[in-house]
Amino acid sequence: MKALTRAARCTVAALPLLLAACNNSQDDGSAAAPTLLASTGQVTVKASSPVSHYAAARFADQVSFGATPALVAEIEKLGFEAWIDAQFALPVPHHDTSPVAHYDDQVRAQAEAANRYFENANLTAMIARPDQLRQRVVWAMSQWIVVSSNKVQEYATLTWINLLNDNAFGNYGALLRAVSTSPPMGVYLDNLSNRPKSDECPWCAPNENYSRELMQLFSLGVVKLNLDGSIQRDASNRPLETYTQQDVEAMTRAMTGWQMAKNVPRGDYTGFDGVLIPDPWTAAHDREAKTLLGTTIPAGQSTTQDMEAAIDVLMGHQNIAPFVSLRLIQHLVTSNPSPAYLRRVATVFRDNGKGVAGDMKAVLKAVLLDTEARKGDTLGADSLSFGKMREPVLWYTGMLRGMGCTAPLRWDATPEYPLPGIAKPSVQSPFMQSSVFSYYMPTDRAPGSNLLAPEQRLLNAEELSGRIGGYGMQTASRLSNAGCQVDPFIKALSSSPRAFIDLMSERYFRGAMPQTLRQNLQDLTATPNGNTPLEKTMPLLQYALATPYYGVIR
Structure with missing residues (x-):
């Protein structure tokens, strides 16, 4: 189509930098001027300075699965920190x-x-x-x-x-303890088969799977980090390793001796409830002394005591604060945070101000209220490299929440599959990762760039095709069964192209749709596709959301 000019050339797989180059919008989305708290690097917005609609919608992108009119209004009313506190107070589902x-x-x-x-x-x-x-x-x-x-x-x-x-x-330490005694994790990473070889059990063998991933993926990483996430190096500029094979073996020995509290026979999975329990057989746990990351765990301790001691070693390690902080920043705010931003958050992870490490409430506030996170609340004020790709799940849920949907879309039943399938991003099926290394690595960088952009790994042809015309969005029953409210979009397009574009801007672009995209949508409405109002509306909606203007959260 001739109308697909500049925005069409900016692919969904573009970097945040490319999005900035494509975006020439001059819309005014300025937020209330933030006040810097010098001691923390966080911002506070006074009650007399309400959060703007643009800032509230931007915040919604960082703290939810997609902005809705009700959520944006709630954030505008409460302000950032009060909204976070209200979320903390909700019952645990x-x-x-x-x-x-x-x-x-x-x-x-x-x-x-x-x-x-x-x-x-x-x-x-x-x-x-x-x-x-x-x-x-x-x-x-x-x-x-x-x-x-x-x-x-x-x-x-x-x-x-x-x-x-x-x-x-x-608390992150409490989380690691819960993870270490979780029946699903015990099965998934084989710690239930972790037993020391001994004279009493010569057929037993340590299983390093869980202990290795506990250090590599869940807490420390493989190279030593400074508080700002930079890598520590030796005199030859080689990265310093966080742990050795001897540390892996020591952690494995500390994690021996767990068993299910209840068996899981075929067809009855309730044994996955509760927590793992120490195996009463004395040979199941290695009771000798262990040296883990320079700390000695004394001999003669119980299964639980050794596990507790090992988690304490992890929580006291220099790496855990920047390691966890980076992952939270990347998933919520920006893929490539500055060292200063990471240092500020990691400092809070290390000490919440009351001498407690790993306080997730304090860390989440540090992530979300940091000056770097909030700088972009004034449209165009953030740096060109700031932001994160809208990974497939966030793109899908954001699309649905913008239409007021209350459930995922479903495919039609077929003779081969008599139950309607759940429509979902095929390249990122939730909680169905192909391996413990998940969908991508946090250290993945954009091709040809030094920018961290791990989500870009998922933006392949299959994903882009789904964004442009997938999910059966032109089937009325599929949308209604998911509780989607599409009539406002249909009526707006029937009224005028401008009304439709304004509604799209409000729901998905924080009320600040870039002028280039507005013009492209205006041009596309001149030659609509489809026979029904729904068939004319949904392709326009999906086209707008398939552009990098929506495909990158900034």
């Missing part, structure tokens, strides 16, 4: 696991029904639950502390997600 507690996963129809329930429960929580900040943090944590239904049953994975819900706003 749990998935209902009973529908998948008993079934035979070797029977295709039963396995299919369990999978449908699992997928629907997860996406519905993202789209519709009011505790959006908790859900967004759980989604973030689940991408670096992985349990996947590709290995464990749906019941176990839902139980795992409930564990993350319980710990999302708690």
Whole structure:
């Protein structure tokens, strides 16, 4: 189409830098002027200076699965910190696991029904639950502390997600303890088979799978970090390793001796409830002294005492603060934070001001209220490299929430699959990672650039095709069954192109749709495709959301 000029040349896979180059909007989205708290690097907005609509919508992109008119209005009314406090105060939700507690996963129809329930429960929580900040943090944590239904049953994975819900706003050390005694994790990373070889059990063998990932992926990483995330190097400029193979072996020995409290026979998955318990067999746990990361764990301790001591070592390590802080910043605010931003957040992780390390409430406030996070609340004020790709799940849920949907879309049933399938991003199926390394690595960089841009790895041809014309968005029953309110968009387009563009700008572009995109949409409405009002409207909506103007959160 001739109308697809400049914006069409800016692909969804563009970097934040490219988006800035494409965006020549001059719309005024200025927010209330922030006041810097010099001691923390955070900002506060006085009650006499209300949060602007643009700033509230931008904040919604960082703390939820997509802006809605009600959410933006709530943030405008409460302000940033008060809204966060209100989210902290909401009850902790749990998935209902009973529908998948008993079934035979070797029977295709039963396995299919369990999978449908699992997928629907997860996406519905993202789209519709009011505790959006908790859900967004759980989604973030689940991408670096992985349990996947590709290995464990749906019941176990839902139980795992409930564990993350319980710990999302708690203490990171408590989270690592809960992870270490989680039945789903014990199965997923094989710690249940971790036993020391001894004269009493010559057939036993240590299993390093969990202990290695506990250090590499869940807490420390493989190279030593400064507080600002920069890598420590030796005199030859080689990165210093965080731990050695001897440390892995020591951690493995400290984590021996756990078992399920209840067996999990075929068809009954309730054994994944609760926590792992110490195996009463004395040979199951290595009771010798261990030296872990320079700290000696004394001999003669119990299974629980050794695990507690090992987590204390991790929580006291220099790496854990920048390691966890980077991941939270990347998932919520920007993929490539400045060293100063990372240092400020890591400082709060190390000490919340009361001598406590790992206080997630304090850390989340540090992430979201930092001056670097809030600078872009004034349109155009942030740097060209600031922001993050809208990963497939966030793109999908954001599209649906902007239309007021309350559930995910569903595919039509077929003779081969009699249950309607759940429409979801195929390259990022929630909680179905192919491995413990998740969908991408936090250290992935944009091709040809030194910018961290891990989400870009998922923006392939399959994902872009889905954004442009996938999900069956021109089927009225599919949208209505998901609770989507599409009539306002249809009526706006029927009224005038400008009315439709204004509505799109309000719902998806913070009321500041770039002029280039406005013109492209105006041109496209001159030659509409489709026979029905819905068929004319949805392609325009998906086209606008497939551009980098929406594809990057800035």
